[in-house]
Amino acid sequence: MRSSHRYQGTVFGLGDAQVPPIPVRYRLPDGTEGEVQTAAIPLKVASLLPKDKEQQKLADVRGPVELAIGRAFWAGAAVLALLVAALVLWLRSRRKREAAPAVPAVAALAPDQEALRALDALVASGRLARGEYRPFYIELTAIAKRYLERRLEAPILEMTTAEMLAHLRAIPHGVDLASPVRDLAGAADQIKFARGTGQEAEAERHLTALRALVRTLEARFQPVAPA
Structure with missing residues (x-):
């Protein structure tokens, strides 16, 4: 049985080289074993470059090619610029025509009016009649804090219950209002956080x-009639 093998080699320098002998082991049908080797193969590695060093230099890179720009180019550019300017002006005029007229600002309700309307809406929502005490108290305390913030011009919505009560006790108009506010806040916290039954x-x-608190505080802010 014959077999063939292919070998690949690489040479990294010029000059004479050789493929060394390659040993091959064999076994005859009668069981005899032995080894033979190929003869060395001489190689001569030469360069394909021209022998003349002047011919081995790289060719110079050609310079840039000049493009002639004639009158047609400038005329086309001018026409294009005019078209773009006309388009911009047309879009601006169209936006001005399509702009909606300014809507007059709606005057905000007074703090007491806003609070009383919110309380009426809370009653009309039917939450109290349905026994939905948790959302009822969440909205009720929000209405109270919103009213106090607007009327007292203080960041009540950002305050904790303790901070709000301390603020009421510290101002002349809110000293005796701290008690009903504490009562409302305590009941609301019991329902909202402790899951109490309402x-x-x-x-x-x-x-x-809360309605009475709004009326009481509004009366205190009314100007005193001259005697």
Whole structure:
């Protein structure tokens, strides 16, 4: 049986080289084993470059080619610029025509009006009648804080319950209002955070107390009639 093998080599320098002898082991049909080797193969590595060093230099790179720009180019550029300018002016004029007329600003409701309307809307929502005490108290306390913030011009919405009560005690108009606000806030916290059970009569009392607080505080801000 014959077999063939192919070898690949690489030479990294010029000059004479050779492929060394390659040993091959064999075994005859009668079991005899032996080894033979090929003869060395001489190689001569030569360069394909021209022998003349002047001919081995790289060719110079050609310089840039000049393009002639005639009158047609400048005329086309001018026409294009005029078209772009006309398009911009047309778009601006169209936007001005399509601009909606300014809507007059709606005057904000007074703090007491806003609070009383919000309380009426809360009652109309039916949450209290359905026994939804947690959302009822969440909205009720939000209305109270919103009103106090607007009327007292203080960041009540950002305050904790303790900070709000301390602020009310520190101002002349809110000293005696701290008690009903504390009562409302305590009941609301019990329902919102402690998952307490609410009662309709108690919720109605807090609703009435907040209405009374709004009227009381508004009366204090009314100008005193001259004697």
